Amino acid sequence: MDKRYNDTDLREALHRKYADTPQLPADFMTKMEQRMDTKPVAKTRRLWAWLSAAACILLIIGIGLHVQFEGASHPIAQSGTPNQSIGHVQSFNRARPVAQSDTSNQSKVLPNFLIGQGQSVNRVRPIHQPGRPNDPIEACQPINRDAPIEKQVMTDSDPDLHYAAADLTKDTIPYQDPARVDDYIFQLAEHHQVKQGQLTCSLPVDSSVVSSVYVFPDKDEINLFSRLLQVACWYDTKTSGYHLNFSQQQFFFELKDMRRHLQYRWIAERINGRILFYSTHAPLGIKVSSACYQDYRNELMYQNSFNSKTKKL
């Protein structure tokens, strides 16, 4: 645990970088004393702490009473009304998995040789509608891995298996089409009238690398982060290339489609009341840089600051 790494280059780089650390300003103590004089006494803080605690308790009691009242007066609503709360997952009718034959898929899948020639994949909108943008948010439910796969799909009665499982194979897990994430986001954006922008994330420009960006308002009614998490949960964690990383601030999701030889990445980040959502898919093995996302974000932030300054003027 207490092993010391020498990493002399790193040490030297840091010492050079911080060689000119500024000294404490001479008038620091004077300024500090001024602030100490003007600082409100701790009693005020304690009063606020008590008031906050009391407000929280009242809020909890209020919510409790409200839920109780709702439960008593609208028993039907509990089983059918769309609700944004993740806690009500089990009460909704979930989309059922539909076994699709290979022939039905052929119209939607571009042959691999096209991708190899640098063409982007123009996806046809899916016949099976992914969850509508205004559908309630569902929480993750683990896929029953113990049951035989064929039985899971054929019986068409496993409520935990999402429609993203769109094909039957003898694979260890059913095939799940990553493109459905894009479909879902596309519909969500359409529903909330958010425009899709195109980005170029490959240098030199490679048309097989398709990147787009959406700027969603960070509003509770869209609740984008929860929806993205829900989307990520459609997929079995054993799906090839599955990589999910998220926080309150960011969302990162990656999948590979071994049938179409594509890799997918989705990134969302909260910035100043907005959520930037980036989506990229590219043939496997092609390196995709994140610089285009950063450029777009910087450009957007620069525009905002410029606009706000112009407004002030």
Add this chain to the structure above:
Amino acid sequence: MSDLTETEIVEAVRRGRREGQTAMVGRYAQLVFAMIARQVPDTLDAEELTQDTFLRAFDHIDSYDAHKASLSTWLCRIAYRLTLDFLKRRRPVIVSIEDSKVWQTDISDEQLEAELSTGREERIEQLQEVMDDLPDDERMLLTLYYFEDRPLTEIAYTTGIEAKPLANRLYRTRKKIFQKLKMKDEK
């Protein structure tokens, strides 16, 4: 400079006595300011954060436990949190796509140490550039470990991360740096 001992300073601040507060500021302000100024380029911001650190310390002095850490380490802990919060407000944390590839790099600890100890001038200059691209918390971790030469247990207290996950984070950051250097070399 006050002649009060650390215990006496703490006790005086607990009682709300001004000389205790002044002594604490006088003794540790430079240390705290230097730590903050390394991460916050604007001196005025760094100065204000240093003041905030002490004001918060006065308010929360009851939570200070001399058995867990020295007063200076406790102050650094407060400064660390305030600095990170400040930097987060200033620029949102961005996870680079390359970050997700860090664990895919297969390299042993010894190899990594050798790669980061070449003594080559060019490599040191590259590292200075790479350092600017790191997320704030990782850069601060490296500064505490390599520049301030603090032991991991002390950094664990300062950052509020347990020692083992912190050691993993350090390893991961070193690996990320190596990855970035490799990408620079490839370019």
